[in-house]
Amino acid sequence: MTRTPPRRTLLGAAHLLDALLVFVPVALALDYVWHAPAAWVFTTSAIAIVPLAGLMGKATEHLAHRLGSGLGALLNATFGNAAELILAVIALRAGLHDLVKASITGSIIGNILLVFGLSALAGGLRREIQRFNRTAASLGATMLVLSAVALVVPAIFHQIATGDVAAAEHELSFEISLVLVATYALSLVFALKTHPHLYAGEAEEGGDAVPAHAWSIPRATALLVAATALVAWMSELLIGAVDETARQFGMSEVFVGVILVAVVGNAAEHSTAVLMALKDKMDLALHIAVGSSIQIALFVAPVLVFLSHALGPGPMDLLFTPLEVVSIAIAVGTIALISQDGETNWMEGVQLLAVYVILGMAFYFLPIPAAAGH
Amino acid sequence: MTRTPPRRTLLGAAHLLDALLVFVPVALALDYVWHAPAAWVFTTSAIAIVPLAGLMGKATEHLAHRLGSGLGALLNATFGNAAELILAVIALRAGLHDLVKASITGSIIGNILLVFGLSALAGGLRREIQRFNRTAASLGATMLVLSAVALVVPAIFHQIATGDVAAAEHELSFEISLVLVATYALSLVFALKTHPHLYAGEAEEGGDAVPAHAWSIPRATALLVAATALVAWMSELLIGAVDETARQFGMSEVFVGVILVAVVGNAAEHSTAVLMALKDKMDLALHIAVGSSIQIALFVAPVLVFLSHALGPGPMDLLFTPLEVVSIAIAVGTIALISQDGETNWMEGVQLLAVYVILGMAFYFLPIPAAAGH
């Protein structure tokens, strides 16, 4: 379940992605040479992260292939959302907790409503109905629902508790993070040890994942390190420019995190899922949306809480804003419903996208003080 | 999905309905001749609307039959809830926005909990279990859930946002209405162009819908115009009497809208669905409940928002009260659950009705200032 969803894209799309690497030097030049306005730096560094995240995924897969199934799978599982994690850590160090939490929310609702909505629409335009394996899908959906429930309990607690509960809330968030990470560790045992065959078909189906000539360990490592470093650098530029850009366009930090940052951080998965849907591999498209969301809820979110204690400036909690909680509930409820159903058509894709657009509008119109929340 | 659910009733029931037409002159006499108390006018005009709505449905179907499948289906789809729409427009012009929104809520929860509950109970009394096609049912249920989610986001936004957001809320409601109507247009493409066969079986199953001798176009048009005019007139009487009647019985505007007006506006569907259930056509009964609810959410609600801008007295938003939001969530969640299940029995009907009665009690006891809401 929590195994890394495949990030490779089809040949043509891969070339297109690589071409976007030109935005790396452009972003650097705009910031350091031309001291361009924040919005330009924000946009170009955001675009530059997309191919770098794809490159990180590719290098991770080659390395995993070389390291053999056990260690390799573990690597895949922990580095699966590395680009999002790096971006979030940079934001964390800048003290932008609301932005970090918003990007967690955005990853979950974006994966489900936007990615799977686009997949259902794109795939459905060519076919009357697309079917997928109900059993595997609902196993994943059940886990996602339980993961999301665990994630949002602190936010519900906050809405309910009265009086001075700040200390209790930080302790609760920390302890829940421990439970989430322990659950994640067990989910790796599940995916890699006791039930690997559940995911075997998918790896094969993904097919041309690792090409005939896999990269050597030094080459894969070097590329992984380089891509990681560049993602971190681009994230610095992006986070440095986010505040001014947001103010300039009258957008709140939460809107930027939920919609913009989340789309950037997950762009590689997005393109893969849609391509799989076009090839009528809806099982895989659904697995990418669900698997990535589970990893965010059970691994990325608690790790960020721990890092906030270690790195400062202050501890981050898991208090999502009410609109975030509602959005997550809507998204996971929807994917659970669709999984049971066992089939999609283009109209369901349209509806998922309509819900995404409407939630995006609500985040956009939400006044900024309310977004700050607590 | 959004095709008009069949409104025709079986022979006996049709005669019974026609007999109710006598309430048209009675209501007029009570109001204009005898100046009777409001409660009398309210009751008689409400009863009079029931056969008129049935007549509108019948005339629409005959006309649709004459116009051929393309134009006819479109006519059916847009006139499907015409009686509710007229009633709501009259209330809108009287500035009774809470009543209008309450009747939207009431149509959705009434269709699902009351209509489908009665269907499951009535049909289940004669049979151990009634089965229906899971696949078609869950397709409809998924769309209904997504429609309802889109509809209630503004209300959730209102609960969450703080400060002076009235302007933002009206803009949000308006833009969401645009998304809803666009989704509705696409759903017509889905139902009439790309996936008509999904609904073909049902039209046939409905069977004796259009009798051997269809009415001529002039006759059908004349009857449609006459029935529409009379529905509007009766609605005027009903809306004019609603305020005094409600006060007299200590009921809030929201209670009247959710329970009374919604039952009147949907009475024709109600009887059809129950009759279908008695004939063990649970697919059709479920389709009527779900299809009518989708049409309310995606078409009637946004059209009323647009009309409120055009007709005045002021723009209507989509801010449902919290109890309305909760009720809609309960109703659509329930129908989604039951659709997955693929079968009903009389006890499930009892439970659906119990939930309807309990929600009705809650609306009844809700104090009037809270109902006014925002």
Add this chain to the structure above:
Amino acid sequence: MTRTPPRRTLLGAAHLLDALLVFVPVALALDYVWHAPAAWVFTTSAIAIVPLAGLMGKATEHLAHRLGSGLGALLNATFGNAAELILAVIALRAGLHDLVKASITGSIIGNILLVFGLSALAGGLRREIQRFNRTAASLGATMLVLSAVALVVPAIFHQIATGDVAAAEHELSFEISLVLVATYALSLVFALKTHPHLYAGEAEEGGDAVPAHAWSIPRATALLVAATALVAWMSELLIGAVDETARQFGMSEVFVGVILVAVVGNAAEHSTAVLMALKDKMDLALHIAVGSSIQIALFVAPVLVFLSHALGPGPMDLLFTPLEVVSIAIAVGTIALISQDGETNWMEGVQLLAVYVILGMAFYFLPIPAAAGH
């Protein structure tokens, strides 16, 4: 559905349970002879209730067997949760309404998240996947969802209504209790008269329920009376010590009710369900969790409301705290999802338990004034 879930345990476990009867005299001695600290009395009386509840269940079954299917089933249905009911009545008379309501919540979420989570985990450790009959399971889940919805409407009403609505709330709670009890009566007709075969397989599957040599009516009656009296006595000790124990450990009344009292009151079912799961009878394990929860919602809760009017000190309402409402919603939503799915594995068990632990933490950290609620 609402038939009593089988309470008998396997041979070994039964002996273990019987051994716990030694805590009856220990608890009495601690309280009356040694005047031990409250925490000691609380703990020992709590443990003593577990085997007594098991004994009540066993005596009820033998008696039901002797009385024949009709009367016997009715006896089973009304005495199924007798131990919980007695404990709650004692708390009710002590005026501990929040504790009573918390134990209702705790029974529902404990049955679903803890009992079924442990069952899925324990059973799943030995097998890759455990399957159960989807159809029967989702019938039960649908009824549970509808029961829970009906139960929590008053709490939602309370959150929504403003102004002085205390009188309306008590009336609403009372009227809803009437609806719930009427629904329960109809559910007995369903389970015992119109659809008994749905449950026939289970009774058989439970197998060794009633041994070859059933107890005589006098013996079974005597044991039932004795066990009931002792449960009442132990409950007096437990309730008398709850306040001081809770204060001593810094726990709120709600936490004690939701977690501790609920676990004690349902321990017999808990052990049975896990044992059934170990024998790969997941249908039965699920039925115990779901059936017991339905009985709590439709029978125990409203009966307690009625008794509060009869016994004093004051009428109890059905206003659960927001965290209780959210927890019940999460629990019933989860079981509905899992029922549709038709299979479980150990990882789903882990996730259910993780959600239970996280909810338990939230109840623990919730400040005491907020818990008092309204």
